[in-house]
Structures are given as structure tokens and as C-alpha cells.
Amino acid sequence: MAPKKWKWYRKQSVNGTDRKSRLGVLISGSGTNLQAIIDACEAGRINAEVVCVISNKASAFGLERAAKHGIPAIHLDHRNFAGRPEYDAELVKTLNSHSVELVILAGFMRIVTPTLLNAFNNRVMNIHPALLPAFPGIDAQKQALEYGVKVSGCSVHFVDAGTDTGPVILQSVVPVLENDTVETLSERIHVEEHKLYPEAVRLFCEGRLSVEGRRVRIS
Amino acid sequence: MAPKKWKWYRKQSVNGTDRKSRLGVLISGSGTNLQAIIDACEAGRINAEVVCVISNKASAFGLERAAKHGIPAIHLDHRNFAGRPEYDAELVKTLNSHSVELVILAGFMRIVTPTLLNAFNNRVMNIHPALLPAFPGIDAQKQALEYGVKVSGCSVHFVDAGTDTGPVILQSVVPVLENDTVETLSERIHVEEHKLYPEAVRLFCEGRLSVEGRRVRIS
Numbered sequence: 001m002a003p004k005k006w007k008w009y010r011k012q013s014v015n016g017t018d019r020k021s022r023l024g025v026l027i028s029g030s031g032t033n034l035q036a037i038i039d040a041c042e043a044g045r046i047n048a049e050v051v052c053v054i055s056n057k058a059s060a061f062g063l064e065r066a067a068k069h070g071i072p073a074i075h076l077d078h079r080n081f082a083g084r085p086e087y088d089a090e091l092v093k094t095l096n097s098h099s100v101e102l103v104i105l106a107g108f109m110r111i112v113t114p115t116l117l118n119a120f121n122n123r124v125m126n127i128h129p130a131l132l133p134a135f136p137g138i139d140a141q142k143q144a145l146e147y148g149v150k151v152s153g154c155s156v157h158f159v160d161a162g163t164d165t166g167p168v169i170l171q172s173v174v175p176v177l178e179n180d181t182v183e184t185l186s187e188r189i190h191v192e193e194h195k196l197y198p199e200a201v202r203l204f205c206e207g208r209l210s211v212e213g214r215r216v217r218i219s
Numbered sequence: 220m221a222p223k224k225w226k227w228y229r230k231q232s233v234n235g236t237d238r239k240s241r242l243g244v245l246i247s248g249s250g251t252n253l254q255a256i257i258d259a260c261e262a263g264r265i266n267a268e269v270v271c272v273i274s275n276k277a278s279a280f281g282l283e284r285a286a287k288h289g290i291p292a293i294h295l296d297h298r299n300f301a302g303r304p305e306y307d308a309e310l311v312k313t314l315n316s317h318s319v320e321l322v323i324l325a326g327f328m329r330i331v332t333p334t335l336l337n338a339f340n341n342r343v344m345n346i347h348p349a350l351l352p353a354f355p356g357i358d359a360q361k362q363a364l365e366y367g368v369k370v371s372g373c374s375v376h377f378v379d380a381g382t383d384t385g386p387v388i389l390q391s392v393v394p395v396l397e398n399d400t401v402e403t404l405s406e407r408i409h410v411e412e413h414k415l416y417p418e419a420v421r422l423f424c425e426g427r428l429s430v431e432g433r434r435v436r437i438s
Contacts, residue, residue, distance in 0.1 A: 131350060131353065131368070132353075132368070133354075133366055134351075134352050134353045135352075146432075147433065148386055148387050149350070149351070149387055150374075150387055150389055150390040151372070151390045168367050169369075171368065171370045178437065213365075214365070214367045215364075218397065
């Protein structure tokens with residue numbers, strides 16, 4: 001059986017102008033990847049705009065980043081909901097109210113459920129600080145150092161129901177150095193993340209990504 | 220508890236000349252990595268010599284490569300032994316009869332047992348065509364393509380009792396391209412293997428590798 005194919009057909013505006021794609025970013029903390037994506041949009045490297053930023057934590061600095069750029073910054077406290085599906089239903093409602101086309105997880109420390117994934121099928125992206133499938137889950141850099149790999153990096157992937165198991169869009173590699181600590185390795189990977197994530201979003205917004213089985217094709 | 224440390228102290232010759240390390244290579248097939256290591260030794264890039272090549276298959280082309288370079292080429296048929304430990308005991312006997320210091324698995328399609336590993340503790344190396352811990356075991360390139368990674372490569376590691384789980388010495392990265400097949404990806408990885416394996420052997424022979432926990436330190 002041929003693998004299932006999927007492609008996002010970007011809706012053009014009726015008058016044919018180069019309409020910007022609408023991005024929703026979910027965060028829990030500092031939001032450095034959010035900042036990288038906002039910057040890429042504002043510089044015109046991505047033909048898109050971040051139309052809302054949602055955090056499950058009130059203290060997330062990323063909310064301040066959003067506000068500074070005039071982007072709606074929304075705190076949705078997961079503790080106010082009965083469970084994950086209920087929380088995700090509210091996320092979907094909020095994202096839809098801003099006509100979000102692509103959902104970007106940027107340090108969002110929550111497991112997302114089919115409630116969100118089905119609403120945004122192959123339109124939820126995440127970045128992970130390791131060369132998946134190596135070192136999924138938390139503390140990826142620590143896992144890498146403990147295993148003793150000589151290279152690591154980061155992976156942007158579409159999110160599926162598993163933990164960091166979705167189709168890989170882009171990966172970037174860094175060396176692991178002799179005296180690396182979790183901090184020094186994380187810092188080296190961060191530099192790559194801030195280039196890789198905007199690049200993956202750009203490819204998506206240009207309609208150049210398709211998913212075949214679990215391979216992401218870039219046209 | 221501090222991780223267990225291990226280092227191979229290379230025995231110098233009594234008269235202080237730059238004695239060559241003695242390598243034993245185990246193969247089952249063509250032996251292209253064997254050839255790369257022979258070439259590196261003959262060119263003086265590694266201060267070592269391959270003192271015996273052992274194959275479990277009579278038809279392995281690597282045996283011809285060895286003979287061509289005047290290296291003892293030994294066929295040890297695993298089918299003549301009651302089981303893996305018995306076969307490995309014969310391997311140890313043969314390797315010791317040639318005073319082998321480092322055992323190099325180069326496409327040796329046999330699981331090795333503690334009988335060999337204990338006799339050559341942290342002195343058995345293998346190369347694997349993936350960025351371990353991703354895609355261990357057989358058909359690594361096929362696994363990588365099916366997973367849909369954007370980078371792969373090869374890993375030289377010390378062999379332990381698991382399948383491709385031992386401490387990683389060196390890794391090299393290649394891109395996975397849009398239209399790659401198992402063949403094209405394998406070919407790209409092979410080019411890296413033929414550089415990486417001699418380099419790992421060189422570091423070992425120069426006494427520059429130590430193992431701390433499961434991290435390989437390069438001095």
C-alpha cells in the first residue's frame with residue numbers, strides 16, 4: 001500500500017495579494033524560539049505573522065515578548081480545566097478565534113492531545129533539542145551527554161500523538177565537545193534552533209512541505 | 220559514585236623504537252573498511268599493522284584483500300563450532316596467537332559474546348552506519364529512510380554485550396537527500412566510514428582514548 005500523502009494547500013487571498021500565513025505560538029517559558037520566529041516574520045524572511053501567543057504559565061517571559069510586538073498574549077491556565085482534552089479544546093477555540101493556520105510549540109511544556117492534533121492535522125510543529133529519534137522526551141541534552149554521543153543537534157517535526165515521534169521536517173547538527181556540560185551543549189544547540197525553526201516555518205508557509213508516510217518532502 | 224574509568228596503556232617496545240600496534244580484523248564480506256585501515260597503516264597514517272584477518276565466510280572478498288597485502292587470511296567457519304562461545308574461544312585463541320592488541324569488526328556479521336569481549340576488554344571496535352543510538356541493528360540505512368530523518372551518518376564504538384550499544388568513539392554526519400534510496404544513502408555513508416574508522420584506530424593506537432562511564436574521552 002502506498003504511504004498516505006498529505007499536503008497543506010495554502011489559501012490565497014481573493015484579490016491575489018501575497019497574504020501572510022497566520023501563526024499561533026504556544027509557550028510555557030522564556031520563548032527564545034518565539035522571538036526568533038517573530039523576528040523572521042518582521043524581517044520578511046517568513047511571509048507570515050504571529051497572530052497570538054498562548055502560555056499555560058502566567059509568568060512566561062514569552063508573553064512579554066509578544067506584548068512588546070503588539071501580538072495578543074494570552075494566559076490559559078491549565079489548572080482551570082478538568083483535564084487535558086478540556087484544556088486543548090480551549091486552545092483550539094482560542095487558536096480558531098485568531099484564524100491560526102499553523103500551531104507552533106515553542107517550549108510548551110504540556111502534552112497535547114488528539115483534540116488539538118485533529119483540529120490542526122499536520123499543522124502542529126515542535127522543535128526538540130536532539131537528533132530524533134535519539135533522546136526524545138525531557139532533558140535531551142543530558143541524555144546525549146550521558147550516552148556519550150559525539151554529535152547532537154535539533155529537530156523540527158510535525159507533532160503526532162507520541163512523544164517527539166512525528167515526521168521530521170529539518171535537522172541541524174552540532175558537535176559535542178570534550179568538556180561539554182548540559183549548559184554549554186544546550187547553548188550550542190539553541191543557536192541552531194533559532195535558525196532552524198524559522199526555516200521550517202518558512203517552508204511550511206511557502207507551501208513546500210508535504211508528508212508521505214512519515215517522510216517529509218520539501219519541494 | 221564516580222564513573223568507572225578505563226584507559227589502554229600501549230606497551231612500548233623495550234628499545235624505545237616506535238613499535239607498531241597489532242590489529243586483528245574480523246570480516247564476513249567485501250571488507251572495504253578493512254581496506255581503508257590497511258591503506259592507512261601502509262601510508263603511515265596509523266602507526267599499526269594488520270597482523271591477521273579472520274572471516275567466518277570462506278567466500279569473503281576481504282580474505283583476498285588481506286592475502287594481496289601479505290596479511291594472514293584465516294577462514295574460521297562458525298558452522299564447525301557447537302555455539303557462539305566455542306566459536307569466540309577459537310577467535311580469541313587465533314587473535315592471541317598473532318598477539319593482536321585491538322580487534323576491529325569490519326562487517327563481521329556475527330554477534331560476539333563475553334568470551335571475546337572479556338579477553339579484549341574495551342579493545343573491540345565496531346563501525347555502524349547510523350548516528351547511534353539511532354537505528355541500531357541491521358538495515359540501519361533502511362531504518363533511517365523509513366523514519367524520515369534529515370541527517371544520518373556513522374559511528375565507531377567500542378563493543379559491549381548489547382547490539383551497537385557500546386561507548387561511542389567518533390561519529391560522522393551525512394545529509395539524507397530528498398530522493399535517497401538505501402543504496403545512495405549507504406554509498407554516502409561508506410565514504411565517511413572509510414575516513415572515520417582509520418581515524419578511530421589511529422587515536423586508539425596513539426593511546427589517546429579513555430572510557431569514563433560510557434563517555435569516550437579523546438586526549
